[in-house]
Amino acid sequence: MTAGIINPPPMARAERTVGRDLMDIFEKLIAGERLDYNDGSRLFTTENLSAVGWMANLVRETKHGDRAYYVRNQHINYTNICNKFCKFCSFYAKKGGPQPYELTLEAVRRRLEEHIGVPITEVHMVGGINPRLPYEYYLDLLRTVKEVRPGVHIKAFTMVELVEIQRQAEKPLIEVLHELKAAGLDSLPGGGIEILSDRVHEELFDRKLDGDGWMEVARTAAAAGLTQYATMLYGHIETPEERAEHLVRIRALQDETKHFVTMTPLAFHPEGTELEHIPHPTGYDDLRAIAVARLMLDNFEHVKSFWIMNSPQITQLALWYGADDVDGTVHEYEITYQDGDHGNKKQVLTRKQMIKLIEEAGRIPIERDSLYNEVTSTDRELNTNLSDMIPLTPA
Ligand code: SF4
Numbered sequence: 001m002t003a004g005i006i007n008p009p010p011m012a013r014a015e016r017t018v019g020r021d022l023m024d025i026f027e028k029l030i031a032g033e034r035l036d037y038n039d040g041s042r043l044f045t046t047e048n049l050s051a052v053g054w055m056a057n058l059v060r061e062t063k064h065g066d067r068a069y070y071v072r073n074q075h076i077n078y079t080n081i082c083n084k085f086c087k088f089c090s091f092y093a094k095k096g097g098p099q100p101y102e103l104t105l106e107a108v109r110r111r112l113e114e115h116i117g118v119p120i121t122e123v124h125m126v127g128g129i130n131p132r133l134p135y136e137y138y139l140d141l142l143r144t145v146k147e148v149r150p151g152v153h154i155k156a157f158t159m160v161e162l163v164e165i166q167r168q169a170e171k172p173l174i175e176v177l178h179e180l181k182a183a184g185l186d187s188l189p190g191g192g193i194e195i196l197s198d199r200v201h202e203e204l205f206d207r208k209l210d211g212d213g214w215m216e217v218a219r220t221a222a223a224a225g226l227t228q229y230a231t232m233l234y235g236h237i238e239t240p241e242e243r244a245e246h247l248v249r250i251r252a253l254q255d256e257t258k259h260f261v262t263m264t265p266l267a268f269h270p271e272g273t274e275l276e277h278i279p280h281p282t283g284y285d286d287l288r289a290i291a292v293a294r295l296m297l298d299n300f301e302h303v304k305s306f307w308i309m310n311s312p313q314i315t316q317l318a319l320w321y322g323a324d325d326v327d328g329t330v331h332e333y334e335i336t337y338q339d340g341d342h343g344n345k346k347q348v349l350t351r352k353q354m355i356k357l358i359e360e361a362g363r364i365p366i367e368r369d370s371l372y373n374e375v376t377s378t379d380r381e382l383n384t385n386l387s388d389m390i391p392l393t394p395a
Helices: 011-018 020-031 037-045 049-064 105-114 135-148 159-169 173-183 198-204 211-223 240-257 283-296 312-318 351-360
Strands: 067-071 073-077 122-126 153-156 185-188 227-234 260-267 325-328 364-367
Touching: 011 020, 011 049, 020 037, 020 049, 037 240, 037 283, 049 283, 067 351, 073 105, 105 135, 122 135, 135 153, 135 159, 135 173, 159 173, 159 211, 173 185, 173 211, 211 227, 211 240, 227 240, 227 283, 240 260, 240 283, 260 283, 283 312, 312 351, 325 351, 351 364
Parallel strands: 067 325, 067 364, 073 122, 122 153, 153 185, 185 227, 227 260
Antiparallel strands: none
């Protein structure tokens, strides 16, 4: 539960900023009362985004002050072969789309070695549901990462991938999770359910695990002691009410398991999907998703703006709309691409650029590990003359 807002502004001033319509929500926040589904729906539909952002920022500053977190990480998407054919997905291999690939262990090793000079603390791995990959592949994948990068934190496999891994293993899920942990798995990245709505599930991704199934896997993973992260994919066919419902259900699950660390709202990218006719969510939508997540999830410590999905520029603004985390250096990412750069998997912000991104936004950069322990390192990466691969401020 939230402890309310530290040093709240006087009510009269708050009413001028928030507006009379949303004052009951502001009063709940001051009192440390939990917002409910109706509040969430109103926050997703009010025209007064600045009020939503202002309130979210008060909560964010109560929790984290001016601190804004980043991590040095590397993403590896080990295969894009997938038998789920989700309508919102541009990543999986298809005719006229991306060519199929599955990374051999040797290729994974090479990718890790390419960045061996950068002291990353996290490797983030997800992939498609590829029925050709045997159980041993997943165990060896984890072992390979730990061999090349001893001590790194491995965040890998959505709940949907875990179901496939269990199918291959032909063992109870809890047993599989313990074996994955023994091979090197440290935490689960969230994702896979997109939005907890039976209607959206049926329309967009009915071959995948449904919401109840997803929550059950999350509970089992919590019982296995695996830290978890949560996401919300927005900007496709979901309604504002379904977004509110998603947050309420995730929050209830967190009350139960207490294993989630961060919520990351993920903007839908229509390019290359079956939903190409749907316009891209706007920066306005991105900021609202971040802010409402911050306000609704009183039992989540962190809300992240993932710069690849939201752009570095919106992420800078998001640090004043409830976000306290910007994700990390990434290096390569194949699920979505920066606007206008479709197919270029090289997507990186160096540590220097992460610091610049946060400082330009007026916050204090804190390098963290996957569990938000502060990382203090002095390495050459900061002093290297790096070209700005992604300009942080538009020319
Ligand atoms: S979202 Fe995941 S499960 Fe669905 S098609 Fe894409 S890779 Fe496969």
